[in-house]
Amino acid sequence: MISYDGTDHLFQFTTCGMSYCFALKEGFPLHLYWGTAIKNYKGSRSVIPGPRSFAPYADPKKRYFSPDTLPFEYPGYGTGDFRNPAYQIQLKNGSTVTDLHYESHRIYKGKKRLKGLPATYVMDDQEADSLDLTLVDTITDLRVVLTYTLFRDYPVITRSACFENHGCQPLRILRAFSMALDFSDDRFDLINFYGNHNNERQFARHPLSMVRTVIDSARGASSPQHDPFFILARPGTDEKSGSAYGFSLVYSGNFSAQIEVDQYHTTRATLGINPFDFSWKLDPGSSFQTPEVVMAYSSKGLGSLSQTYHQLYRERLARGQFRDRLRPILINNWEATYFKLSEEKLLAIARVAARVGIELFVLDDGWFGHRDNDRSSLGDWIVDRRKLPHGLDWLSQQVHQLGLGFGLWFEPEMVSPDSTLYRTHPDWCLHVPGRTRSLVRNQLVLDLSRADVRNYLFQALCNVLSNANINYIKWDMNRHMTEIGSALLPADRQRETAHRYMLGLYELLEKLTTTYPEVLFESCSSGGGRFDPGMLYYMPQTWTSDNTDAVCRLKIQYGTSFIYPAIAMGAHVSASPNHQVGRVTSLAIRGHVAMSGNFGYELDLAELSEDEEKIIRRQIAFYKQIRPIVQFGRFYRIENPFTGNTAAWCFVNSTRTEAIGFFFIVLTDPSRTMHCFQFRGLDPNALYKNIATGDVFGGDELMYSGLTVPDVKGDFRSFVWRIQKISK
Template identity: 55%
Template sequence: MPISYYEENKIFHLKAKDTSYIIQIVESGYLQHIYWGKKIRDFKLDYLQPFKGDQFNGFMFTKDKVEGFSLDILPQEYPSFGNTDLRSPAYQIQLEDGSTVSDLKYLSHKIFSGKKKLKGLPSTYVERSEEAETLEITLKDELSGLVVVLSYTVYEDYDVITRSSNLINLGSKDLKVLRALSASMDFSDDDFDLLQLSGAWSRERTLVKRALVSGNQSIESRRGASSPQQNPFIALMRKNADEDNGEVYGINLVYSGNFLANVEVCQYGTSRVQIGINPFDFSWLLKPGEDFQTPEVVMVYSDCGLGKMSRTFHDLYRKRLCRGSYRDKERPILINNWEATYFDFTEESIKNIAREAKKLGVELFVLDDGWFGNRNDDTTSLGDWYVNKGKLPNGLEKLSKDINEIGLKFGLWFEPEMISEDSDLYRAHPDWCLHVKGRERSLGRNQMVLDYSRSEVCDAIIEMLSENLSSNHISYVKWDMNRFMSEVGSATLDANRQRETAHRYMLGLYRVMEELTTKFPEVLFESCASGGGRFDPGMLYYMPQTWTSDDSDAIERLNIQYGTSMVYPSITMGAHVSAVPNHQVHRITPLTTRGDVAMGGNFGYELDVIKMSDEEKEIVKRQIQDYKKIRHIVQFGDFYRLISPFENNDAAWMFISKNKEEVVVSYFKKLAEPNIKLKMLKLKGLDPQMDYRVIETDKIYGGDELMYAGIVIPELKGDFTSYVWTLKKHDKSIL
């Protein structure tokens, strides 16, 4: 059984594919965290030392009188604050008398096959109940009537445990939730490095590693989105851990709004790891009978370094987070007109780009910003989702039909969460944006944020987008979000609920996305937030791919795509070839290199193909042909990082099919070097007993040879160069 309960010592033993997680009910009904790591057959407690404090920290309750027992030194599963534990709490409530002390103790539990959906929130899922087993442990604070249900799911085929918490008011008086994190884990030591994915717009998900120190170290977002500054992911790495070796604990929050991930190292060198909704500027009023559901946390243990951790996340997210008809389909090669035309286009210029793109092998045309309202720049018309007849006199229906007749599918850009001050929607409903009464309404990119905490706003957006998607020939939607939240308040919430606005916004957004993606299952939705500002599992639940970054420069993308791969699979990454000089960093890179980098994700173009030379068009045509041959490996195979661009003048990665018979290896050199020595690239993940033929050279190598000795990297001339090998299993029976 994946989950077992042993009554004699009150132990829960959760077993995923190769992972164990162990909890015990200890004195007075508290939950003690015992173990998380490599799967073990059984667990005995006789060698464990009791947790003892010094004379200044040895709290005890007068009625229990258990000498030396203190919650301040007990490793716990969902700790409170002030009830002898003075470390960071997982939750905090305020009673009507103003007090904030609570005391959750074990009440009951149940174990069942399968996995429940989370109310109003995205989460991983099962298609058959046999795929997973779930443990629900119910805790209760007798004085307040607060009940907390801790939910743990273990997957049979993945080294994954998911967690969430549900807070329920079963008392007779109001409770105010001040803090409600999704998960808390206590480690018995602090011998870890903390890995995070940090950055900014156009340089998202940079790898940052630092040693744990005494006190708190955290990442967070207060921007109303998961943000490009910090991704809702952290990993604890043992000091000897690297890409292929050592223990790693990866933790990812399935949420797209404000979050906190915190590690507290106490005076005894223990580490408390917590993640969930950011308690900053948050509270939630719980009336009697109401509940509050926290987002899900995905927890991955790896005994073979970061690479195994990443591949576990990738497999789970591809199959049991992403949904819809495109989950298992090869994604189309697209061209987007944004960097080709920006706002300056006509119906005929768009069709001209589409015609040329079709000749080159492109499969989908995406019309970006500027097609609606009076939108000729970024100062106007967000919220007015009707066609701009000045640019498209025959309407979207005719344009989309014409694009289809050219032989391409048609996609469309929206920014449905925003409103322009100069728009019909704002003039009709000036209170529909997030705002605080009496305060000036700030603009970001000349726009404000619609108040998705209001059901009437969500209903209006659903109606407007549904009209566009049902009346035109649309196969793809790029869903953009180009500013963060400020003046976070809602005109319809009372004073006791104003700090609920940001989370209610996320619940409204998830509701809108759920309804639209369900209503239009054949549309491929791609999320975007000024590029990669909301690249998180919450968005992937509704939209199976994300525009990885607005920075399309090939050399910058080495870092961005490499960092993103730490958690998110390549099939979720939008990656395009753009013009040079690049519009973000003004670098000039070879077209071949731009293509090779972009082939590490969902491939496409973002430039004016009409302006390309005949030689460049031939290169593009070959790139598209090549990608069509390998995209099933890139999008559905296993990914291995070979050389980190964060640490070297070069970078390399590879994809291998699940049956290990097809391989794509990509190598990139940033700056040229004189008189370099022979360099070998060691591959990973191959079958050592299998022979592989390199398509480009027709040479045959053993899998063991390629992994242990390596393959020679050819000498590359000039800056910003690349080389790609494609390998296939060699059938010895064919001469």
Template identity: 60%
Template sequence: MNIQFDEQRQVFHLQGPGTSYIMQVLRHGYIAHLYWGKKISTYRQSNPILFTDRGFSPSVEPADRAFSLDALPHEYPAYGNGDFRTPAYQVELGNGSSISDFRYKSHRIFQGKPTLEGLPATYTEQDEEAMTLEIMLEDSTIGLSATLIYTVFRNFDVITRSVRFHNAGNEPVKLLRALSASIDFHDSEFDLITLYGAHINERNISKRPLVPGQQGVESRRGASSAQQHPFMALLRKGADEDHGEVYAFSLVYSGNFTAQVEVEQFQTCRASIGINPFGFSWLLEPGEQFQTPEAVLTYSSRGLGDMSLTYNKLYRTRLCRGNYRDRERPILINNWEATYFDFNADKIEQIAKTGSELGIELFVLDDGWFGKRDDDNTSLGDWTVDTRKLPNGLKDLAERVNAMGMKFGLWFEPEMISENSELFREHPDWCLHVPNRPSTTSRNQLVLDLSREDVCDYIIQSVSDILASAPISYVKWDMNRHMTEIGSAVLPPERQRETAHRYMLGLYRVMEEITSRFPDTLFESCSGGGGRFDPGMLYYMPQTWTSDNTDAVCRLKIQYGTSLLYPVSSMGAHVSTVPNHQVERITSLDIRGHAAMSGNLGYELDLTKLTDAEKEIVRKQVADYKQIRPLIQFGDFYRILNPFERNDAAWMFVAPDRSEAILGYFRILSQPNDAFHNIKCKGLDPDALYKHEETGAVFGGDELMNVGLSLPQLRGDFASLFWKFSKVED
């Protein structure tokens, strides 16, 4: 890694392990983007910006019609002074105008990576791991500055970007738009990949060619959402899983976002990502600052697979934090689909006892343990134990579970409030609402106003009191609705459009405080399943409930799409009963187990109702998973067959030292006279020999990757196999 500044040519050259990123300060102080792609040793201006008279494009200099901001490849573009494309930022001044003009003022280069105040971000453990460039831009007319922050890493081909605004003037300035990153590409010959979905159908993969005009994704829901994802990738034509150039953008943020590409009149394109300007503004008083979330940009010359390996490793080791970052995740049993709200301490103990006998390590008590929570109409916000169901309290139940050799976990939904609750009756103004407007409910609940300090303090204290009251080793942190009537009782009218972002800052403060108070507790985030599976959440909670959909076949696509960005160690995956509660499909315990073993294994069914034969299958799955758990959770993940395109799926987990590997294969529907399948492995050592543990056969790593491996003919629908390979020592 290195960051160089050529004083004579005014060129910045940022270098990662295999990436170069190059900018230049032009006359008048405008910063142009020159190159992002495969690493070069030295930049000698082989692609200088060619200025030409574009006819009706406005020019900065009356005497030089060729120097037009409308055609310049900007690094952080404005609007209103000659560039008609989508701006990266926009302001509103006291006189009603929205014109600003940032020019280069100064820069500094230093070792390490600064934190972002109040926001999650990637980090370093030693300053030697990264270098940072800060470029200060200034509009001297209004006294507003924007510091562009870039970091390159020693071990990862990523560039992180964010922006810090500072009002050094004498008058307030309102930010209407404040994106984290914008890049002008010199052409538009790309396909665009995004992730889309819905509740119980998260992170499907969309791929389409760029067309003239605007295209992209966004959320206006107050959460990153299951519907769209704060990520996009631009693929060169012909690029695929293993070949071709990929330029990817991921936002470390959990709220409203935009990720968009504009193909403009000269067939270039502008890609940008950041907080969604829809419904957003931020008032900067003199002396105040505003920090945007971090965007993580990744370049790959070897397709989507290499992009994913980079994101997976970075997010697992330099975004996730805490004691569980590098610790194996326990195998759990969750009672939700087994009992829903209808349980008591004895029923919970029976399920836990059976789980203990099968080797399961953690019992998680889901919704229904607090207030008068017999259904979803009541009690959210009242974090006190329901002694009707648990007459001796949580501590007694947790200790009974612990006595079986299992840890105890608990479900919360701290961000929500029921109208039928003691908390709402005491503090009706604590929810998001707009005066004189009815409040829209979803799942019979409202959203607490986390832009308020007193609300955040209440959540921190009430959750902490419960966690301190019993030996609780795991927390499932849920959030089951999106924001409506986004308004705060404590913000003045000119700041109401800050509410959604202030909510996120409040949530991050709450999570930071609680997870710091309980460092030995494993926290898993959830939002109706995977509705807030984003990098911002992983900074506080190292794993996420991937989807409320536990059907094994659906999970193939959901987990495949999730793997584009996120490590396996971040994916909660459970075996549930059949017929499945979401799609009514009946599948074997084998494929349910193999799908769930492709993440952090858990179970979500009534174990006491299993037959003896089924219990033996579960016991073996648990024992087998314990043997391969480090490889699954912390190995390198390779996608082989894409279930979005085929009737089957395949992927591999490979140890970082390539000493062992697991191949998972899943065939969905049986076909008459089905062809024999040949799988080409990935990630192995081509010069090593590998023993196939199931058959004892030995193959060369190069043979397994280039010739491939013949699979047996599988019978029936929904069939799968999980094969292990171990390197043969000399």
């Protein structure tokens, strides 16, 4: 619940073992506490230090009350706080000094929708309490409404800010982070997730130091380089114990996370839209809404923090018919055919897919325009009759007759210079007059800030979806933004283009997913280049990485698991040698790694040997047995592939009656080290049977003593245990 003590001007949030507190002092909301639940916070620790030399102050009688030392909930710029500000406003006279003070507040049940933006939600108003805290700058009559939501069933607070110009002159927003938080010390490790194409969400951890650390993207997408998520963990915090604070931005465009340790060893964390190359003209009577930040707390280690995000994003971020459904096992034809596809080849793959138990056939790139390579046809969403002479409807019917669903790849946000669309509308792409239009993968980015572009795309996709029986769409985005400009925006609004693009994309996705609720959408951006909560709001699963090598995927999926649930992670078995890195691995390890996510295949099924087909049939049958646990169970990380030669994790269902454990050894250890696998999350007082062997062990023994990993020679080995609770 959220409570307000009018005597001490104290706001206290308490839920699920967590409390968050701030108070109004001299009209400023100042942060007091965030951590393990406190029944009734009474201000035991002062947040206002004594006077500091050279610290600015407004009142000579209150020199101790300096903006440079106060723990603000939403700090500004120009009045004495030299740390990183949460917002910055430029006035008509060119100055950038504003001073927000408390005006009013409102506490209410439920959670508001954010206009034009994805966000977490509630199904019933009783699931959450919210606070709107209104701050005002009296000179400009700028009002900023800070919105906090406290979830009843999760140790989570969401935050966002809405800027409202109630004055008579235009203002310009130069910076508008969604949240800021001041901790009273700097005893933290920063955990973040970096990478590149084919190497997304690599794990990094290091102690904070006396610098400002910036984690960001200015690429027009959340990017594979950095995820819009970070953790501040107390030193020594591990998977099972210690305090950890998570910060996740529900946004798919340019973002910035900034963590600053100041001269007094306090820590300020901010997260929101990247202020680089951004501004927003705020006319009188208009408003600007920032994206939502989801802040989660755990007193029980990193594993518990991840489980909070998994459950919240699975149940109160993802939406639609597929939110609570088991996801289908699919076959994607891309690595089997690339652009050289034909009806005969596709149906040959589909027939084997049906025979081995696959549930969904996905036709990837190359089916439209005259796309024989990546140099043409994006934007021309018309079937290529040379390759598919009978059309998509006929092909989808053939696939459905085999008992499979039918899926299709699109890259709607892009246009090829060699396309009818570009020749007809060369101004529809992002561009700056007089500047070269840079190409990436021989393509340009359509300007989704324009309504005419969005209307064209909606109609073009509807023409395809309404004329064939399509069950699934893979929505790709294979380049980042350059020459970010819009032909329709005036000069003083050009720096709004990147954010207006995201608002346009969200509007298009809202319209499409509402019009076709029976279609399962999967997000992709050269793999996991736009794997973020904003996309999960519209598309409940994402292609995790173009790199399908099992060994590389151990790290990629391990890093991804810190915030995103397994049901959201597309994971496929591909050919060996692997097409991305050339590594040769067994079908066993490829299968076990892919089973740890949203399972599928991406290879030429029609070229399988008899033995390979039998193995794949067994893998699919096994995954169907464990799929409910993997997709909806609780996930535990056990061995970290970033720190050793092994990786391990397990999934446990909600009733703790069934679990599946995976253990991986990358390279042979010549010392023949004996490995042990220890389950987590079981009922210590229950008995569990190993389904494969019939052996029975106590839950306590399986967790604290563990199972011996078989001593088998060779690189790239994997082992799996499935256990079920039995009555005594």
